[in-house]
Amino acid sequence: METSINKQIQEKTNHIESILASYLPEEKGYQKSVLAAMNYTMNAGGKRIRPMLMEETYLMFGGKDRNLIEPFMAAIEMIHTYSLIHDDLPALDNDDYRRGRKTAHIVYGEALAILAGDGLLNYAFETASKAFRGDSRDITTAKAFQVLASKPGIYGMIGGQTADVVDEDKEISLDELLFIHKNKTSALIECSMMIGAILAGASQEEIHTMEGIAQKIGLAFQIQDDILDITSTQEELGKPVGSDQKNNKNTYVSIKGLTQAMEDVQAYTNSAIEDFDTLPYKNTYLRDLLLYLSGRKN
Amino acid sequence: METSINKQIQEKTNHIESILASYLPEEKGYQKSVLAAMNYTMNAGGKRIRPMLMEETYLMFGGKDRNLIEPFMAAIEMIHTYSLIHDDLPALDNDDYRRGRKTAHIVYGEALAILAGDGLLNYAFETASKAFRGDSRDITTAKAFQVLASKPGIYGMIGGQTADVVDEDKEISLDELLFIHKNKTSALIECSMMIGAILAGASQEEIHTMEGIAQKIGLAFQIQDDILDITSTQEELGKPVGSDQKNNKNTYVSIKGLTQAMEDVQAYTNSAIEDFDTLPYKNTYLRDLLLYLSGRKN
Numbered sequence: 001m002e003t004s005i006n007k008q009i010q011e012k013t014n015h016i017e018s019i020l021a022s023y024l025p026e027e028k029g030y031q032k033s034v035l036a037a038m039n040y041t042m043n044a045g046g047k048r049i050r051p052m053l054m055e056e057t058y059l060m061f062g063g064k065d066r067n068l069i070e071p072f073m074a075a076i077e078m079i080h081t082y083s084l085i086h087d088d089l090p091a092l093d094n095d096d097y098r099r100g101r102k103t104a105h106i107v108y109g110e111a112l113a114i115l116a117g118d119g120l121l122n123y124a125f126e127t128a129s130k131a132f133r134g135d136s137r138d139i140t141t142a143k144a145f146q147v148l149a150s151k152p153g154i155y156g157m158i159g160g161q162t163a164d165v166v167d168e169d170k171e172i173s174l175d176e177l178l179f180i181h182k183n184k185t186s187a188l189i190e191c192s193m194m195i196g197a198i199l200a201g202a203s204q205e206e207i208h209t210m211e212g213i214a215q216k217i218g219l220a221f222q223i224q225d226d227i228l229d230i231t232s233t234q235e236e237l238g239k240p241v242g243s244d245q246k247n248n249k250n251t252y253v254s255i256k257g258l259t260q261a262m263e264d265v266q267a268y269t270n271s272a273i274e275d276f277d278t279l280p281y282k283n284t285y286l287r288d289l290l291l292y293l294s295g296r297k298n
Numbered sequence: 299m300e301t302s303i304n305k306q307i308q309e310k311t312n313h314i315e316s317i318l319a320s321y322l323p324e325e326k327g328y329q330k331s332v333l334a335a336m337n338y339t340m341n342a343g344g345k346r347i348r349p350m351l352m353e354e355t356y357l358m359f360g361g362k363d364r365n366l367i368e369p370f371m372a373a374i375e376m377i378h379t380y381s382l383i384h385d386d387l388p389a390l391d392n393d394d395y396r397r398g399r400k401t402a403h404i405v406y407g408e409a410l411a412i413l414a415g416d417g418l419l420n421y422a423f424e425t426a427s428k429a430f431r432g433d434s435r436d437i438t439t440a441k442a443f444q445v446l447a448s449k450p451g452i453y454g455m456i457g458g459q460t461a462d463v464v465d466e467d468k469e470i471s472l473d474e475l476l477f478i479h480k481n482k483t484s485a486l487i488e489c490s491m492m493i494g495a496i497l498a499g500a501s502q503e504e505i506h507t508m509e510g511i512a513q514k515i516g517l518a519f520q521i522q523d524d525i526l527d528i529t530s531t532q533e534e535l536g537k538p539v540g541s542d543q544k545n546n547k548n549t550y551v552s553i554k555g556l557t558q559a560m561e562d563v564q565a566y567t568n569s570a571i572e573d574f575d576t577l578p579y580k581n582t583y584l585r586d587l588l589l590y591l592s593g594r595k596n
Contacts, residue, residue: 030457030478031457031458031460031461089412091408091409091412112463112464118456119452122451125443126444136434138436139433145427153424158417162329162331163329165409165410183329
């Protein structure tokens with residue numbers, strides 16, 4: 001099954017890459033340097049998990065309108081990408097490389113990296129706003145817009161990122177660690193799955209169920225990340241391990257212990273899948289993908 | 299008249315300040331430091347010209363719904379403010395002070411200033427999205443949203459800002475200078491006046507007329523700025539003069555000469571006011587404000 005899901009994900013990733021490519025700006029005009037910096041980072045690869053979760057949720061709830069879902073798929077990936085560009089800046093994580101590729105500020109300089117991040121965040125909303133049609137369907141699109149504007153923001157991703165940055169070298173409580181994980185990681189997954197459901201016309205209750213599933217999968221993913229930093233080898237993980245301990249960083253494992261952490265990953269995952277199985281809709285690939293994400297090796 | 303318009307502007311500014319205050323986030327939670335940095339810069343003063351132009355345009359076209367226009371007024375000021383925070387960063391203009399007050403990165407550090415800018419840009423869309431009602435009125439609100447998402451972006455303000463940053467030390471053409479002025483300055487004025495018109499139910503043609511007026515007023519404002527840098531004293535202007543010449547910066551005056559520049563300010567202003575006077579609606583204060591902006595002393 002592991003080979004099969006990896007192969008399936010690769011195919012879905014390729015499919016999403018081709019959608020994303022059609023939403024990137026052409027590199028021309030007096031502002032072309034910022035457009036190049038945006039595209040450089042958008043083209044840096046990755047599994048495109050967020051637009052994938054959005055599309056699969058949309059399909060599961062019976063969504064059929066490509067022109068409605070695709071602008072939102074591009075938008076969520078732009079928001080994810082802007083957050084990487086700004087996170088990598090010298091004043092924040094100061095990373096020169098990401099996935100073996102030079103980061104935007106190394107290639108284009110800090111000024112353009114800041115502007116490219118701003119550009120992607122703003123262009124996400126501009127792109128999604130192309131889904132409006134000027135008729136009554138806009139009432140549903142507006143609901144998706146509200147989610148796109150709130151989950152990545154100060155009460156979502158930026159909120160989690162702020163707490164992570166500000167309290168990086170402090171002892172933090174489990175409550176704050178969960179706040180960081182929920183907002184920095186789960187928020188965009190919630191955003192993706194909720195928008196997929198909303199645009200397909202799911203009920204309020206179903207949207208709420210998807211939000212809960214996404215939050216649990218995000219938490220399982222992040223706790224698993226803390227576990228792998230201790231139990232894995234650099235070879236298995238494809239990045240240095242032990243960095244959390246070395247940085248004296250409070251993680252889920254340092255607070256709750258390895259055994260409990262592993263049990264909690266399992267509990268969050270099981271709970272998410274149980275909720276998923278209560279839905280009167282099926283998407284086997286999405287179910288496998290959620291299981292893969294919460295228990296992934298890399 | 300000059301005393302009178304200054305007094306009127308002050309009263310309108312006070313009125314807008316009270317609206318803005320009600321849309322700022324409460325400084326609490328694990329992310330409160332970013333909220334404090336956002337509010338610090340939002341509370342740094344200024345005339346609040348953009349929300350003022352938006353509200354006056356809305357009123358002129360007969361708009362009456364405070365709960366519809368106010369979220370957009372707050373949003374445009376948040377977008378303007380985020381652009382100031384990021385412009386002032388060391389990698390961009392590297393300004394320690396703005397209007398005699400320390401800039402955000404001086405008070406809160408660079409990491410939080412970057413996040414506060416991101417936070418304000420994102421929160422602008424979150425705030426405006428509160429104007430959606432879940433009924434057919436959302437079709438109009440969606441049109442306003444499209445303008446809010448496009449004018450400040452890569453084909454608007456960020457585009458102009460990019461060209462300004464990238465070509466700062468180069469000889470630039472009049473075409474590029476106009477691109478910078480139109481996008482860096484006019485775009486948010488266009489955004490404000492178009493949204494005021496759209497939300498009040500103006501026709502496509504009227505919205506287009508307001509866009510043209512706003513562009514001309516923005517250009518007159520910016521050319522006047524170039525002129526004052528040469529003809530004014532530091533005392534009159536309240537900021538250092540001659541900085542453009544000192545920095546060998548290409549300005550409208552260096553390209554077209556002082557006499558032509560002054561004539562062009564007049565021509566853009568006259569053309570804007572002529573267009574304004576063709577409208578079947580009246581707002582004397584808005585007309586005076588446009589005249590004030592294009593010919594202002596400071």
